[in-house]
Amino acid sequence: MPKLNYSQEELLAQHEYTKKFTHKGKTLHGGLTADGIYHPPRSLNRIDAIENWTDALRAKGKTVEIMDRVKIDIASEFFPSEQQAKLLLKHGCKDAMTRILTIIGVVEGFGNDGIKLLPPMEMQKYFVESVDGTCLSHLHKGLLVAHGNDEAGSSDELGHDSMWYALRDKALDNPLITDDMFENLPMAPPPGYKGKAKAAESVTQITGVGSQLFPQLDMMLELTLMALARILHIEYAAYATFHWAQKVLSDPEVSSSPEWAPNMVGYIQEDEDIHVGYLRCALAETRARTLIAKDGSHLSGEEVIDTMCDTVMKTMGGDRREKMLAHRYKQVLRELEGHPDGERILAEFKQLGAVPALKARSPAVA
Ligand SMILES: [Fe+2]
Ligand SMILES: [Fe+2]
Numbered sequence: 399m400p401k402l403n404y405s406q407e408e409l410l411a412q413h414e415y416t417k418k419f420t421h422k423g424k425t426l427h428g429g430l431t432a433d434g435i436y437h438p439p440r441s442l443n444r445i446d447a448i449e450n451w452t453d454a455l456r457a458k459g460k461t462v463e464i465m466d467r468v469k470i471d472i473a474s475e476f477f478p479s480e481q482q483a484k485l486l487l488k489h490g491c492k493d494a495m496t497r498i499l500t501i502i503g504v505v506e507g508f509g510n511d512g513i514k515l516l517p518p519m520e521m522q523k524y525f526v527e528s529v530d531g532t533c534l535s536h537l538h539k540g541l542l543v544a545h546g547n548d549e550a551g552s553s554d555e556l557g558h559d560s561m562w563y564a565l566r567d568k569a570l571d572n573p574l575i576t577d578d579m580f581e582n583l584p585m586a587p588p589p590g591y592k593g594k595a596k597a598a599e600s601v602t603q604i605t606g607v608g609s610q611l612f613p614q615l616d617m618m619l620e621l622t623l624m625a626l627a628r629i630l631h632i633e634y635a636a637y638a639t640f641h642w643a644q645k646v647l648s649d650p651e652v653s654s655s656p657e658w659a660p661n662m663v664g665y666i667q668e669d670e671d672i673h674v675g676y677l678r679c680a681l682a683e684t685r686a687r688t689l690i691a692k693d694g695s696h697l698s699g700e701e702v703i704d705t706m707c708d709t710v711m712k713t714m715g716g717d718r719r720e721k722m723l724a725h726r727y728k729q730v731l732r733e734l735e736g737h738p739d740g741e742r743i744l745a746e747f748k749q750l751g752a753v754p755a756l757k758a759r760s761p762a763v764a
Contacts, residue, residue, distance in 0.1 A: 409443060409541060428668075440547070440548070448533065503560070509550070513625075577594065643663050
């Protein structure tokens with residue numbers, strides 16, 4: 399029988415690393431073991447645990463696929479394409495790439511801020527069926543805190559936000575970072591965020607108050623499940639960016655760090671796979687169960703999770719994505735306007751791939 403119950407200490411346990419990576423004197427999380435293989439931070443037991451919980455669900459004939467469509471839809475195209483991005487960099491136009499990498503770092507940090515808002519809760523009281531030995535029952539016993547530390551680092555190690563800034567600076571030779579790169583973001587910072595990043599006007603702040611999809615449910619339970627679904631959507635969307643960044647940054651013609659930077663992107667990706675794994679599992683476990691409402695009545699987990707996921711996909715995809723891409727294109731046009739050979743580069747840029755339709759003001763990119 400696979401192990402299904404873990405202590406927080408076990409879920410946070412680390413491998414014995416023989417090589418750690420550093421940047422400007424600071425240590426990055428994760429590292430290589432003696433066999434030269436990268437292992438994400440806090441993954442000595444976490445990966446096995448998530449696999450065991452997922453297998454247990456699968457063995458009962460329940461789906462473990464949650465919003466998988468998002469990953470496929472988003473993976474189809476990235477703007478600017480690999481070739482378009484390389485063209486810009488070859489001509490010294492670093493602005494678009496710098497913005498994209500900066501915003502990834504900012505959004506990674508939001509992950510931790512959002513997770514910290516989720517109060518500990520006793521999950522069993524919300525479910526008819528037992529949640530013993532599930533991912534759900536371990537959310538507040540190590541999984542969320544591990545995720546938050548992965549995204550934003552812990553007291554002595556840097557996490558994803560700083561890792562993206564580090565690989566950006568190494569690959570693009572310390573590009574100029576301006577305050578406007580932190581504005582007009584495609585998503586609102588989580589409540590309580592104190593940094594300088596600002597959302598685009600068209601992006602509404604997520605408060606959850608007064609806008610419950612299932613008012614009969616405990617509000618904190620709905621907020622928690624919606625947060626898991628939103629973060630899962632962001633994790634899926636990031637796959638396309640990772641793939642693109644790895645290809646662009648591994649080209650020595652345009653990258654000053656053609657090995658270290660793409661390796662770092664690959665390591666971050668391995669860390670993210672754990673996040674996708676546990677978020678899917680917790681949502682799928684909820685979907686496979688019966689929820690207990692505030693008045694004691696029952697709700698189908700399937701209905702609740704499917705409605706929540708549909709809502710997240712509607713609010714985070716479609717029109718919002720089109721606006722993000724248009725904004726990204728406007729930034730490219732602005733940079734090329736200031737380039738002495740801008741017109742010729744733009745003509746070549748358009749030949750190398752499709753460009754987004756330009757409409758009204760739009761938010762930036764993630
Ligand atoms: Fe991350
Ligand atoms: Fe993540």
